[in-house]
Amino acid sequence: MHLFEIDDQPWFPPALRTLFQAALTVTWTLPLPIIQSHPPAKIVAQVLLEELGSDISDYNFIDFCAGAGGPTPFIESYINAHLRKGNAKAVNFTLTDLHPNIEYWDSVAAASPHLFYESKPVDATKAPRHLVKPADGKKSMRLFNLAFHHFDGRLAARILQDTVESSDGFAIFELQDRSLRSFVAVTLLAVGTLLLAPYYALKWKSPLALVFSWLIPILPAALAWDGYVSSLRTREPEEVEALLRSCGADTSRWELRSGSAAHLWPVGYVNWIVCRKI
Structure with missing residues (x-):
């Protein structure tokens, strides 16, 4: 609806x-002591680390619909702290939005050498190639944090088509479901x-x-x-996959995984989808 x-x-x-x-x-x-296991942003970081495994350093992460920054600065900090402990290469995150929040993004980006932002408006249906095909040759992983449910079926399919044609993966994280x-x-x-x-x-x-x-x-x-x-x-994972397979792009090499993790039992859950080209 x-x-x-x-x-x-x-x-x-x-x-x-x-x-x-x-x-x-x-x-x-x-964080909410006692009643909460971890804040949702930490769960998102853990999901990305677990799902991408040792390949995570091969990616740049682009947050579409970043709004005021959302959880991405926290996710970047947690993931790169984890990678530093294992002597792995750090990964970069970029904030984008159709309505950029430059003032706030500038303040959070100043706190990390691996957090950037795109100052111009970004349309997720036709992402700028310098974002999704960076000069450093890394793969691009698109993030939709509390965002993908905003798109109706036609718009969501166009976003997925552009993703398949120009990127190497996407991850959807929602704090709600039906x-x-x-x-x-x-x-x-x-x-x-x-x-x-x-x-x-x-x-x-x-x-x-x-x-x-x-x-x-x-x-x-x-x-x-x-x-x-x-x-x-909010769409169920099988509904997102149906959109993906019918978006008009070749998705034969794309694998979708999904799950749900409690952050505030019994009602608060992070629902996630990670899909990438294999």
Whole structure:
């Protein structure tokens, strides 16, 4: 079901969109002691390390629809820390979006020599060749973190076709699915936003986080609505594979694997798909 999401709408105020995206980033990266095994971003990093194995250093990773940065800076840090321990080559990550968030990306990229960003808008249906065919000769792995469900069937097929024709793999990570537990998790996210509003206000140095969480609760309401709609939009792995096989490109050498890992039992799960050319 492709109902509208508030964060996608051009009328959603930029100041609120910034808070919305920042709240999602916290959801990816903030550890919750005792009740949570690992934050979702760490699980994503572990999945990439396990699925790509010793081949991981052969890839550059390009985050499409990176928004405010999402989990990618955390994923980059965790993966490269792991590779350094094993004396393996570090890997590079690049943030891209149709609406680049240059100010924030510049700050996170400055903290790592392996994190970059594309300052120009990037359309995932026709990715710039300098991103997916880099001069260093490495393979390219496209990342869609909490993003692929935004694309309707036609757009998703075009993105997959461009991926198959110009890249070497893609990975989809979602924090929701079409299940009751997902709706419960979204509800907890909205409630958590209310409870953590003072933390957000201090962390982001933004009194608007309090205003639009407590006085005018637009932020938790928008997170709840978009979370419920995202759950209804999210494809099962077999549905993604059906799109892949019918996208119009030769996918005979492409292998898709998928799984699910709990980060907040019993309702919070990272649902993942890793697909690459073999």
